[in-house]
Amino acid sequence: MxxxxxxxxxxxxxxxxxxxxxxxxxxxxxLPIDDDAKAALLRGHDSYSRRFLLPFLRPFVFVFFVLVHIVRRVFLHWPNLPKALHSLIHWGLKTFATPDANLLIMRHFNIGTEILAFIKANAGPVTIESFPLRPKTLADLKDNVFLQHDLNIYNFIIELNRDLRAQGRDLSPPGTLDLSMITDGPFEFEDFPDGPLNFADIQTAIELYTPLYALFLPKNDFVRAANSLQLDETIAIYIAKILGTDYHLGFIKNGHPMVPLSTFEAGHRLMLHGLDAEGIHGWLRVLKRRQAAGLPIDPATPPGSVS
Structure with a gap:
């Protein structure tokens, strides 16, 4: 590679x-995206899997998705097989996904945890029960990581705003910005499988497993997961209030959740969600470097001025 x-x-x-x-x-x-993540994403886009296999599979995936939606109209809570779903995802990624695809997926959970930790650390006195997701191996994903990722974001928003409302205040720039939780460098992951069957790029893998997500989980869990993809803008606004600058809002392309999109678009929006998260985390990494160098946090602030 x-x-x-x-x-x-x-x-x-x-x-x-x-x-x-x-x-x-x-x-x-x-976009201030990590070089390894950018290279992995672009290689996936230029792969035979993305260019030839995915367009061929999309009609079949759509038909299967329609059938799943029909089933979910009748059976709202059955089947409910989160452990089987995560075992299937683990097997699929281990057996068919490229190392690039697995790198991007594993990075996503780690950077998502760091982004929420950044907001919590700079939000002032709030009580938020955290469930950090730090998978290092593909086997770690079997511990309901995908489902917990969705629960984390909603619980975080509810608990954060519950406390802010109770205190009659909003997020604002802290006296000293805490960026200690932001990793500036590669994450330590296992060596991902790279055998003859590991051909599936990140988007092909996502679009294939999205209807399975809808089938294996109750309707409410899937709808919540699909709508969570549009919370990127919400999180980015929180960060803008903390930073006192909205520059990074230009990175966000997933739409505001007050106008939810169709769940049939979940696969594409999941790709945008991953890109949004990488952009936000990359921007926080830039600010961490500026802070370490004694520069104003906001790059628009002239040197020697108070940011």
Whole structure:
């Protein structure tokens, strides 16, 4: 993979008569995304799995999704098999997903935990029961990690705003910004499987497992999970209040949850959700570096000024 990265995203290969769109996105710095995550995402987009297999499978996935929705109209709570779902996801990722896809999935839970921890640490006196998700191996995902991820975000929003309302205040910039929970560097994961069957890119894997998520979990759990994908803007607004700057809101493309989108779009929105999270975490990493260098937290603040 590193060899391909060097060849695929090498500016020396640039041809003005035939510019590579993936090279353009690799060199682009408009989003402060981790280089490893960006490379993994772009390699997935340029893979045979994403370009040829996914378009072929999409009609079948849609039909299956429609059938699942019909079943869920009748059986709201059955089946309810979260452990079987997570075991199936673990098996599928281990057996068919590329190392890039597994890296992005594992990163997502870790950076999501750090983003919520950042808000909690800088929100002032609030009581929020945390369930940090720090999977390091694919086997860790079997512990209901996907379901807990959805529960974490809703419980966090409810408990945070319950306390803020009770105290009659809103989030605001703290005296000293705490960025200690933000990892500036690679996460320590296991070596992911890279056998002959590990061909599925991140988007193909997501779009295939999304209807299974709807089938194996009660209707309320799936609808809650699908709607949670639009909470990126809510979280980004909380961070804007803490930072005193809304620059990073330009990264968020998933829409506000006050106008929920169709659950049939959940696969695509899950991709946007992952991109939003990487953008927010990358921006907090930039601010952490600025803080360590003694620079104003807000890059728009001239050097020597008080941010």
């Amino acid at each position: 590193p060899d391909r990265l060097g060849k695929r995203f090498d500016a020396a290969d640039y041809d003005p008569k035939d510019p590579d769109p993936w090279l353009a996105l690799w060199l682009d710095t408009s």
